[in-house]
Amino acid sequence: MGMTPEYLIVDKELVREVTVKQFDHFTDRQPFARRNVDDLLARSLLSLKGDDWRKMRHNLSPAFTGSKLRGMTELMVQIGVQFTKFVSSRSNPDEPLDMKVTFRRFAADVIATTAFGTPSNSLQDSNSEFFVKGTSLMDFTGKRRLVILGYTLAPKLMQLLKIPFIPAELKDFFTNIISQTIKYREENNKSRPDMIQLLIDERKAQIQKCKDANKPVDSDTIMSDLDILAQAFTFFLAGFETVSALASIICIVIAGQENVQIKLRLEVDEAFANSEGGKLTYDAIQGLKYLDMVIAEVQRLIPVAAFGDRVCTKDLHLPEFGITFKEGDIVGIPFYAFQVEKRYYEDPEEFIPERFSEERKAKVPPFTYMPFGSGPRSCIGNRFGLLEVKIALAYTLAFFDLELNTPDQYPIRLDRKKLDNAPIGGFLLKLRSRENPVVDPESL
Numbered sequence: 367m368g369m370t371p372e373y374l375i376v377d378k379e380l381v382r383e384v385t386v387k388q389f390d391h392f393t394d395r396q397p398f399a400r401r402n403v404d405d406l407l408a409r410s411l412l413s414l415k416g417d418d419w420r421k422m423r424h425n426l427s428p429a430f431t432g433s434k435l436r437g438m439t440e441l442m443v444q445i446g447v448q449f450t451k452f453v454s455s456r457s458n459p460d461e462p463l464d465m466k467v468t469f470r471r472f473a474a475d476v477i478a479t480t481a482f483g484t485p486s487n488s489l490q491d492s493n494s495e496f497f498v499k500g501t502s503l504m505d506f507t508g509k510r511r512l513v514i515l516g517y518t519l520a521p522k523l524m525q526l527l528k529i530p531f532i533p534a535e536l537k538d539f540f541t542n543i544i545s546q547t548i549k550y551r552e553e554n555n556k557s558r559p560d561m562i563q564l565l566i567d568e569r570k571a572q573i574q575k576c577k578d579a580n581k582p583v584d585s586d587t588i589m590s591d592l593d594i595l596a597q598a599f600t601f602f603l604a605g606f607e608t609v610s611a612l613a614s615i616i617c618i619v620i621a622g623q624e625n626v627q628i629k630l631r632l633e634v635d636e637a638f639a640n641s642e643g644g645k646l647t648y649d650a651i652q653g654l655k656y657l658d659m660v661i662a663e664v665q666r667l668i669p670v671a672a673f674g675d676r677v678c679t680k681d682l683h684l685p686e687f688g689i690t691f692k693e694g695d696i697v698g699i700p701f702y703a704f705q706v707e708k709r710y711y712e713d714p715e716e717f718i719p720e721r722f723s724e725e726r727k728a729k730v731p732p733f734t735y736m737p738f739g740s741g742p743r744s745c746i747g748n749r750f751g752l753l754e755v756k757i758a759l760a761y762t763l764a765f766f767d768l769e770l771n772t773p774d775q776y777p778i779r780l781d782r783k784k785l786d787n788a789p790i791g792g793f794l795l796k797l798r799s800r801e802n803p804v805v806d807p808e809s810l
């Protein structure tokens with residue numbers, strides 16, 4: 367019996383070839399879940415293949431343009447304000463705060479308001495159902511680990527045994543929220559600048575197009591409720607752990623490097639001094655250039671996703687590389703390995719945000735820096751995620767001083783026994799309310 371070969375790309379030019387130039391031969395990645403595992407996950411942009419993927423990516427892309435992000439900034443900033451109030455109530459240096467859990471609450475609130483179109487109150491209510499259920503959805507330990515293993519090894523048997531991939535209670539909860547939102551907005555003709563609205567509007571446009579062309583309105587021509595639901599669900603899956611992991615790792619770096627913290631604080635203070643009542647605008651956030659450099663450099667050294675893959679969908683011979691890929695071959699792309707390669711980065715292990723300054727970032731060799739992947743199948747939420755992380759960090763820096771909980775937390779060493787990029791020493795930091803913040807947090 368033949369095995370599917372696994373290739374590991376070690377040449378950046380081959381990354382270009384596979385992810386961009388020959389994309390038609392590598393449109394898919396290994397599916398997150400097959401149709402026989404879970405229909406919701408199978409309809410997710412993460413898992414869709416070929417033309418189904420193309421159509422859905424085309425439908426979703428308008429949700430992530432600069433103008434749509436600008437429109438969603440206000441919703442995210444409201445969560446930034448709630449985040450500040452939440453941390454203020456807990457900023458006691460004697461009781462360190464778990465930054466990962468705190469940013470998870472922030473990320474859950476952002477996704478709830480922008481993708482599900484409903485508040486989740488994860489920051490205001492420690493027992494928020496959305497947060498509690500979302501956290502258990504993303505918990506892949508204990509019994510869930512066995513279920514995932516079962517589906518990897520014997521999906522048919524798992525279905526025969528009627529063991530669902532996602533516990534029914536969790537799936538029903540999220541499905542109901544979305545279904546109710548769609549129903550309410552369609553029946554009441556209500557609108558809001560969020561992602562679910564974009565999908566509802568896109569479906570309306572598809573229906574109109576069918577009617578204009580006298581074509582039947584069916585699941586082949588328009589997005590189904592399941593499609594819309596699957597994408598909102600995807601945004602939760604793709605944006606919850608990634609954003610909270612990145613923001614919390616950056617906080618440890620900031621706490622470990624006082625000079626970086628001082629410089630960031632100056633930049634953020636200026637933005638808040640020019641703001642109206644401490645509400646940052648899209649342009650003010652985009653103007654935080656040093657913060658952008660720090661985030662970029664942390665993503666180089668400690669990327670949330672260290673590895674990616676593509677599946678060959680059509681045979682391809684590449685004579686210049688002396689390789690023939692066959693349909694079904696799996697090609698691994700070690701994003702992280704390129705990012706710490708000394709041929710491309712001087713002192714690759716050193717934390718030097720200036721590598722990403724306006725003047726220097728153009729010199730970063732293409733296809734050696736891929737925190738959001740590469741090519742048409744790269745992260746669709748790239749700019750959305752960065753905006754979110756910047757808002758979370760700007761509000762943290764404007765109102766709190768960050769201090770390591772234990773000296774062994776920095777320089778960061780990852781706990782290789784854990785799969786989730788957990789640093790040795792954990793995510794606990796001591797937070798103290800700043801003595802003279804530019805804006806009074808009470809006035810927010």
Ligand code: HEM
Pocket residue numbers: 395411412413423600601604605606608609612670671674675736737738739740741742743744745746747748750751752755
């Ligand atoms: C800062 C946080 C984030 C990081 C580091 C990150 C990273 C990534 C990476 C590495 C990939 C795979 C790219 C490839 O294979 O080339 C990916 C895919 C994806 N991400 Fe993100 N992501 C982040 C936030 C988000 C957010 C907030 C969303 C949604 C709101 C999102 C939605 C997606 C989706 C839907 C895909 C699949 C795209 C496709 O297959 O067409 N991500 N992400």
